[in-house]
Amino acid sequence: MKKALFVLLFLWVGHSAIAQDLVLTQAGDSINCKIKKVLPASISFAQVQDGKLQQRTLPRDQVKLFQYNYYPSDYDVINTSSVTKKPNVSQQELPRWRFGIGGGLGYRTASTGDVPPIIEEYLNGLKLGTTFNATGTYFLRPFLGFGFTHSSFFAASQIKDQPVTTSNGNTFVLNVSEDTYMHFTGPTVTTRFANASSMNSFQGSFGVGHMGYRNYLKNGGEITLEGKTLGFTLELAYDLPISDHWAVGFQLSSVIGSFTEVEVTTPTRKYKDYLEEKEDLNRIDLTIGLRFTK
Known part of the structure; x- marks a missing residue:
């Protein structure tokens, strides 16, 4: 019950929060998500899929680019898998x-x-x-x-x-x-x-x-x-x-x-x-x- 309420609350208040970030895979898939951690070998993020909150991790060699605070107006978007603007490298979580x-x-x-x-x-x-x-x-x-x-x-x-x-x-x-x-x-x-x-x-x-x-x-x-x-x-x-x-x-x-x-x-x-x-x-x-x- 608590998990269902959390997912509903996440969907209600969080479309802007979960959809702010973008991960574009080498296969051309655009993933609207909330990026949790960026490491040299992997990227971890949360996304809602089939009404369920899922935590995922992708190897960096499967990721073409990613962007924090993604807004469609910042991009020349033809469809959901076509993004022409690359992320600002300074926004990445580079090791300190x-x-x-x-x-x-x-x-x-x-x-x-x-x-x-x-x-x-x-x-x-x-x-x-x-x-x-x-x-x-x-x-x-x-x-x-x-x-x-x-x-x-x-x-x-x-x-x-x-x-x-x-x-x-x-x-x-x-x-x-x-x-x-x-x-x-x-x-x-x-x-x-x-x-x-x-x-x-x-x-x-x-x-x-x-x-x-x-x-x-x-x-x-x-x-x-x-x-x-x-x-x-x-x-x-x-x-x-x-x-x-x-x-x-x-x-x-x-x-x-x-x-x-x-x-x-x-x-x-x-x-x-x-x-x-x-x-x-x-x-x-x-x-x-x-x-x-x-």
């Missing part, structure tokens, strides 16, 4: 929170300079490495958010038992190795663009923060070189939803910074020094990872 982790390859863009081939090969080994990142963003508006980013880069190279002849004719065996680590951490501002039908999204972020550098050098002894500076990052990301809250993300990012002051640590002492030329930390990263949105 976005967190991501990823990994991939990084490449330092600094030139190796004019050096012997064996040294050039050694330095090139320090330019290509493994990178990891983590990001978090809160969107105050559908297309504007603020958050943080962190990225780490690891690379290593070595020369082992390599005979080297000096300019005066002396020959010696060269053994040297380096393990380098770089990181960037800082706040970011992000702009987002979302696809109206699939909820695929593109994010562009800019950040300013702290860059750190550490180099473990072995050349007959162990030396650690450390530096730090103010850095900048630019990140371009594209997310492909795989469920309501999870997505696969692809990211291309650039990190910029350099320093000249270095802290040197040897087995016997620790001191500060200045490099003759600045250490260029500029880098390009390409990563793939997971995103969680809510």
Whole structure:
């Protein structure tokens, strides 16, 4: 009895309420309804069908478009399955929170300079490495958010038992190795663009923060070189939803910074020094990872 009264009340007061929203399927069906929830992988809504209130959920790939507060006067309507105006993307319930982790390859863009081939090969080994990142963003508006980013880069190279002849004719065996680590951490501002039908999204972020550098050098002894500076990052990301809250993300990012002051640590002492030329930390990263949105 209560359910019947509810449906009657829903029909009496709710035609404007239930009919305000529109869902248009890929098959061309127009559904007058009340949209309850919009997620990257599905849309949930309530509609009256055969005098009964029904709750329905459709996968996003079956939905061509949807519109809140739908009024026929806003559209060029030929029949109930022909709608020519697309929804305003800003009205969609885009996630406010976005967190991501990823990994991939990084490449330092600094030139190796004019050096012997064996040294050039050694330095090139320090330019290509493994990178990891983590990001978090809160969107105050559908297309504007603020958050943080962190990225780490690891690379290593070595020369082992390599005979080297000096300019005066002396020959010696060269053994040297380096393990380098770089990181960037800082706040970011992000702009987002979302696809109206699939909820695929593109994010562009800019950040300013702290860059750190550490180099473990072995050349007959162990030396650690450390530096730090103010850095900048630019990140371009594209997310492909795989469920309501999870997505696969692809990211291309650039990190910029350099320093000249270095802290040197040897087995016997620790001191500060200045490099003759600045250490260029500029880098390009390409990563793939997971995103969680809510």
